[in-house]
Amino acid sequence: MAEQSPAPSPDIPPAPPARPGRLARNLREAGPTVAAGLAFIAIWEITVHALGVSKFVLPPPTMIAASMIRDFPYLMQALAYTAGITVAAFLAAVVSGILGGLLLTQHKDVERMLWPYAIALQVTPMVAIAPLVIIWVGLDRVWLGLMILAWLVAFFPMLANTVQGLKSADRGLQDVMSLYQASRWQRFRHLQLPAALPYILTGARISSSLAVIGGVVAEFVAGSGASTGLAWVIVESGTMLDVPRMFAALFILSIFGLAIWWLTSLVQARLLSRWHESELGGER
Numbered sequence: 001m002a003e004q005s006p007a008p009s010p011d012i013p014p015a016p017p018a019r020p021g022r023l024a025r026n027l028r029e030a031g032p033t034v035a036a037g038l039a040f041i042a043i044w045e046i047t048v049h050a051l052g053v054s055k056f057v058l059p060p061p062t063m064i065a066a067s068m069i070r071d072f073p074y075l076m077q078a079l080a081y082t083a084g085i086t087v088a089a090f091l092a093a094v095v096s097g098i099l100g101g102l103l104l105t106q107h108k109d110v111e112r113m114l115w116p117y118a119i120a121l122q123v124t125p126m127v128a129i130a131p132l133v134i135i136w137v138g139l140d141r142v143w144l145g146l147m148i149l150a151w152l153v154a155f156f157p158m159l160a161n162t163v164q165g166l167k168s169a170d171r172g173l174q175d176v177m178s179l180y181q182a183s184r185w186q187r188f189r190h191l192q193l194p195a196a197l198p199y200i201l202t203g204a205r206i207s208s209s210l211a212v213i214g215g216v217v218a219e220f221v222a223g224s225g226a227s228t229g230l231a232w233v234i235v236e237s238g239t240m241l242d243v244p245r246m247f248a249a250l251f252i253l254s255i256f257g258l259a260i261w262w263l264t265s266l267v268q269a270r271l272l273s274r275w276h277e278s279e280l281g282g283e284r
Contacts, residue, residue: 067244082229089150090211097158122156130221153214154207165199
């Protein structure tokens with residue numbers, strides 16, 4: 001009996017190429033940014049020395065780095081003060097913005113009554129009400145006044161994005177919920193909250209940056225010696241013509257703002273990466 005030849009195996013498609021790890025991908029994406037920053041610093045250093053620019057006008061990066069190393073404990077202490085005010089104001093803005101958005105969207109009468117006042121609070125210049133807030137809280141609690149002022153700046157974007165998100169639930173799905181007689185909690189839990197989450201996280205990213213700006217501006221408005229944050233370091237350094245330390249404080253402040261932005265972006269990516277289009281896009 002003749003042996004039967006084995007049946008031909010079906011064609012097996014080649015395995016897709018292995019994707020680089022998250023760390024390698026992040027390093028690759030950060031490469032151009034780091035290269036551009038180093039090139040800018042190098043051009044800055046060379047230009048200042050070539051043109052003989054005074055350190056009181058524009059100090060070179062090496063002098064700024066030396067000032068940062070020399071005054072590092074003082075700068076870190078100031079950063080801790082500013083960071084505490086900013087983070088507290090940001091968290092308060094997130095909580096109050098979400099709760100306020102829920103209140104405004106669940107009751108039409110409340111929205112009609114309170115929404116104009118929320119807008120009026122946003123368009124009122126902070127520098128106009130800052131002296132009043134500082135007086136009300138007292139000079140012995142300046143930190144509370146700074147936190148309130150930073151919260152005022154960061155609150156409205158959080159509120160507006162929450163309201164917009166809660167109103168963006170698909171109309172067809174709302175009709176389905178009505179058809180099945182879903183409760184208000186079921187509508188919120190399974191429809192409104194998922195639809196609003198991208199808006200809420202975007203509002204948090206905006207509010208995080210505004211909280212930094214609000215905290216720093218509030219420190220400026222608080223006046224001489226009333227606070228000990230990075231804004232006061234900048235004012236003090238300018239008065240003493242210590243321009244390198246002024247730039248060092250500005251650099252640390254920028255890094256702090258970028259860190260808060262990056263953390264909120266990371267939270268957004270974690271919460272939306274599995275289902276929302278904004279985080280599912282392919283590589284460009």
